[in-house]
Amino acid sequence: MPKRHALITGGAGFIGSHLVDVLLDRGFEVSVLDCLAPQVHADAELDDEGWPIYLNRGARRIRGDLLDDGVFAESLAGVTHLVHLAASVGVGQSMTNIVDYSRNNVMAAAIMLEALSMGDHTVERMAVASSMSIYGEGEYRRPSDRASVAPGLRSHAQLETRSWEMDVAGERLEPVPTTEEKALQPASIYAINKRDHEEMFLAVGRALQIPTIALRLFNAYGSRQSLNNPYTGVAAIFISRLLNDQPPLVFEDGGQLRDFVHVLDVAEAFAVVLESDRPVWDAYNVGSGRSITVVQMATLLARLLHKNIGPERLNRYRVGDVRHCFPDISKIEREFGVKPRRDLETGMEELAAWVAHVRKPFDRAPLSLRELTEKRLVV
Ligand SMILES: NC(=O)c1ccc[n+]([C@@H]2O[C@H](COP(=O)([O-])OP(=O)(O)OC[C@H]3O[C@@H](n4cnc5c(N)ncnc54)[C@H](O)[C@@H]3O)[C@@H](O)[C@H]2O)c1
Structure with missing residues (x-):
């Protein structure tokens, strides 16, 4: 070969x-390009x-x-x-650092794709990380006629009454798994950037005839996620709070799925789509296939970290957040045979074991909450 x-x-x-480890294991030569963002x-x-130290x-x-x-x-x-x-990668932060986010996400992708378009390269296949955030609200079902619906964001007026669920025309919608066909309704600059990533790579990849998968x-979880970055990674942010003996801060009532x-x-999903030789230019959901609420996640982490600390429900809304969104993961399984292999409890136990060996993180959640509140991004 x-x-x-x-x-x-x-x-x-x-x-x-983690992808470095998986690709090295599969016999790839691997190069990492990273600026080590502070x-x-x-x-x-x-x-x-x-x-x-964890980098292979x-x-x-x-x-x-x-x-x-x-x-x-x-x-x-x-x-x-x-x-x-x-x-x-921070949803909330992207709503204030709009220039920085758009430069680092959209402009960086433009620079990469323009370099490829010059033709002096040997790239045969590409994959880009897109995000659930590009959907906005997930997919729902209307109980009265069981129709599938894709509602827009909840209104400010509704959120000010602290009514969190998705009610449309007097009817409470039921969340269902979101498929790739759902219309994209990105609700933050980060989400718009990720939609741009996806569309830019797919469009240029197709034009250059380089198979491309988004x-x-x-929500990915596991070892090596920064526990000190308060802007992204709900599990990591909750762990950082718990290790500082503080309650995880939960927006709304914590019932978001x-x-x-x-x-x-x-x-492994990245590795499989990269190794395949199918000529595709398309986007696929990657999830576990199981949804839980944010409060359930906080409670599970507290138990695994042996902390008798419940989450603090802020009863406030963070601009850019959606109520429920979880994926239908059948498309990537059908087309590439990709199936998640790890269950949540075992995965979280592994994460807790890793956490036991890392330096105690700084608790920066209050700082990020204060910033968002000052900028009126928490209602
Ligand atoms: N973690 C998740 O749950 C999740 C969910 C959806 C999508 N994603 C996407 O997956 C990708 C990876 O996310 P992650 O959680 O590993 O994030 P991460 O912050 O841990 O890793 C991103 C890396 O990119 C580097 N970087 C940032 N800007 C750079 C630049 N201009 N030049 C070179 N390097 C740069 C950073 O130093 C960092 O090491 C991102 O594109 C993110 O949007 C992640």
Whole structure:
């Protein structure tokens, strides 16, 4: 088999570092391109070369920023498989740092795709991380006629009455798994950036005849997620609170349904779509297939970390959040045979075991809540 060489942008991050391990195991040569963004890595434990200690030394490491002249183009030498994971990833933060988010997400993707369009490369296949956030609200069913509906966001007027569920024309809608066909209604700058990532890669990939797959990731959890970044990763943020003996802060009443998928199931999904030779330009949900509420997640984590601390329901709404969204994961299974293999309880136990060995994180949740409140992004 000819040598396969994967370049992973953002490969020193949470999902990227696991994907490095999985691809090395499958015989790929792997290069990581990462700028080690301070918000993600500033408090991380680093090795003697300044990279996170968890990053596999079997990968070539390129420290560089996608936005800097020539960095991406120079990293492409010999690359056959490209995975774009690098991004700024906080939903709430994206609503205030709009220029930074759009530059680091949209402009960086533009720089990459323009470099590919110059034709001087050996890339045969690409995958890009998209996100559940691009759906906005998930899919629902109207009980009266069992019709499938895709409602827009809840109105400010409704949210001010602290009525959280999805009521339309006097009827309470039932959440159901969201399929890839649902209309996209991104509700934050981050979500718009991720939709752009997906559409930009699919459009240019098709034009250049490089098969391209966008994976719409739901909430990934697992080891190596930054516990010090208060802007992203609900499980990591809750862990950081609990390790500081503080209650996880839950928006609304905590009844929002989400799908938490093990990071290795995410990494394996990337590996499978990259290894396939199917000529596709399409998007796929990646989740665990099981949904739980945010409060259930907080309670499970408290139990596993041996903390007798319940979540604090803020009874407030964070702009950009949706009530319920969890995926129908049948399309990627049908087309690629990808099926999640880890159940939540075992995965969370593993996460708790990892947490026991990391440095105690800073509790920055109050800071991020204060910032969002000052900017009127928490109602
Ligand atoms: N974690 C999730 O639950 C989740 C859910 C949906 C989508 N995603 C997407 O998956 C991808 C990876 O997410 P993650 O959770 O691993 O995030 P992460 O923050 O842990 O990793 C992102 C990495 O990208 C690097 N990076 C950021 N900007 C860069 C730039 N300009 N140049 C080079 N490197 C840069 C950072 O240093 C970091 O190491 C992102 O695109 C994110 O939008 C993640």
